[in-house]
Structure formats: structure tokens, C-alpha cells
Amino acid sequence: MPAARRALPLRLLDALLFSSVWLAAAAAAQTASTLRLWPGQASGAAGLHVVVLVFAATLLTYNLDAALPFKYRQPAGTSGRKAWQQQHRPALVALAGAAALSGAYLLLADGWVHFLPVLLPLAALAIGYSWPVLPWRGRWRAIREVPLLKVFLIAGVWTAVTVGLPALAQHQPLASVLGLAGQRFCLVTALAIVFDIRDYSRDRAVGLRTFPVLLGVAGAKAVSLAFLAAELVLGISRGASPLAVLLSTATAGTVVLAARETRGDYFFALVTDGVLLVPPLLYLFF
Numbered sequence: 001m002p003a004a005r006r007a008l009p010l011r012l013l014d015a016l017l018f019s020s021v022w023l024a025a026a027a028a029a030q031t032a033s034t035l036r037l038w039p040g041q042a043s044g045a046a047g048l049h050v051v052v053l054v055f056a057a058t059l060l061t062y063n064l065d066a067a068l069p070f071k072y073r074q075p076a077g078t079s080g081r082k083a084w085q086q087q088h089r090p091a092l093v094a095l096a097g098a099a100a101l102s103g104a105y106l107l108l109a110d111g112w113v114h115f116l117p118v119l120l121p122l123a124a125l126a127i128g129y130s131w132p133v134l135p136w137r138g139r140w141r142a143i144r145e146v147p148l149l150k151v152f153l154i155a156g157v158w159t160a161v162t163v164g165l166p167a168l169a170q171h172q173p174l175a176s177v178l179g180l181a182g183q184r185f186c187l188v189t190a191l192a193i194v195f196d197i198r199d200y201s202r203d204r205a206v207g208l209r210t211f212p213v214l215l216g217v218a219g220a221k222a223v224s225l226a227f228l229a230a231e232l233v234l235g236i237s238r239g240a241s242p243l244a245v246l247l248s249t250a251t252a253g254t255v256v257l258a259a260r261e262t263r264g265d266y267f268f269a270l271v272t273d274g275v276l277l278v279p280p281l282l283y284l285f286f
Helices: 003-018 021-035 045-066 069-073 080-087 089-109 112-128 149-169 174-198 200-206 211-237 242-258 265-283
Strands: 134-136 139-141
Touching: 003 021, 003 080, 003 265, 021 045, 021 149, 021 174, 021 265, 045 089, 045 112, 045 149, 080 089, 080 265, 089 112, 112 149, 149 174, 174 200, 174 211, 174 242, 174 265, 200 211, 211 242, 242 265
Parallel strands: none
Antiparallel strands: 134 139
């Protein structure tokens, strides 16, 4: 295929991945799979709205983070993702604004304002992830700078949004989804460590203590695989299809083993984030 004809598909793929639409779709798919725990309710208006709300909230969070002023000023280096985000910063801000308006409309239209005591702390954690809001050792730091906290923060917020919020929206007790919450937390933690492998040299240079920086890449992969083993045990113990859980864990494990700092942007943005879509897709067949 001539280069001119390949350019448009690649540009569309870059837009899908680097604007976080792909990641937001994964969050929405996982939310939809959670809703299927309660047959007959997932297809209702409330179920659809919570899926859209999670999609919008994910877009808002990640695009605001990508458009932060200090990130805009950082050199892109060899990162095509960062270069794309810097080039399209106005579009990311506009997308975040549209997501914020959509989310606000759903909260008001569906009477979900009473969820604000749950949603506001999650929003504060998402904002504090990159902004210097936490006093730590004599200066203000972002939450992500606290040693080893970053991956657990990402996994905790992701689990609360894609598991806890659907349960609340359907007026189900949180105790009924604890097994799924633990399973999803372990999966997202394992994948978040993969992204720390991507950032290994940069984090080491600025003194950010992540699993790869403290344990080396091999040690970080061992920790990630341990979380995947826990995800496997939790999935089977809660009664999920053993074959589906095994396939999901094996897919994630393959990505962990293949991860290295020099992998391209598509490995992380398309493949690693794409692993989050595997459990919802498998749910359709098992």
C-alpha cells in the first residue's frame, strides 16, 4: 500500500489511542461487564448511562492529565504519543470539556448527585495524580511521586469506577462485588507496572521510586506476574468461567513478559491497554 494511503489509517489509529478513546472504551466495556452480574438491569437506561458516564470520566481524567501545562512544555523525545498529544493539545482540552459536560448532564439528569460523596474523592485522587497537592519531605508533590503508590492508586480508582459505581447505580451491596473488585484490582495493578517499565529510565533519572527502579525490570515483572496469579485465583474462586479467567490471565501475562522499555508506543497504548478489553469480550462467550 502506498505511503500516502497508509497515512490516514495511521493518523486515525493515533487519534484513537493517544486521545485515550481506546482506554475509555476499555473502562466502559468493563463497566458493562460488571452490570451483567445483575441480568435484566444491564440493558436498562440506568445501566447504559453509567457506562457512558464511566467512558466520559475516563476521557476527562486522562486528557486533562495529558494536557497539563508542564507536560506540554516537556520535550517529546522519541515518544510519538507525547508528540501527538503536544501537537493536539487544544483538541485534548476540548475533548475533556465535552466529557465533563456529558458527565455532569448524566449526574443531574439521572439524579446521581447523591453519589458525589463517592465521586468527589475519586476525582480528587485523579487530579492529585499529576498535580503537586501532597506535602512530602519538604515540598509539594503529586501523588504519583510517593514511592510505589502510583500503580495502586491507578488500580484502586479504576476498580472503584468500573466495579463500585455500577453496583451503586443498580442499588446493589458492595459486598456482592468484592471478588470481582479484587480480581480487577490485581489485573490493573499488573498492567500499571508494565507502564512503569516503559518509564524506567525517566523515572530513575528523576528519582521516582517505582517497582522497576527499586527491583529492576525483571523484579518488576515478577511482582506483576504475582498480581496476575492472584487475579487468577480470585477469578476462579468467585465462580467465573475458569477458561475465561485463564485466557485473560495468559493474555496479560504474555504482555508482561514481552514488556521492555524500548517497545514502541503501539505496544503500550494499543496492546497493553487492549488487555483490559479481553475480560469483557470473553464474558460474551463464556
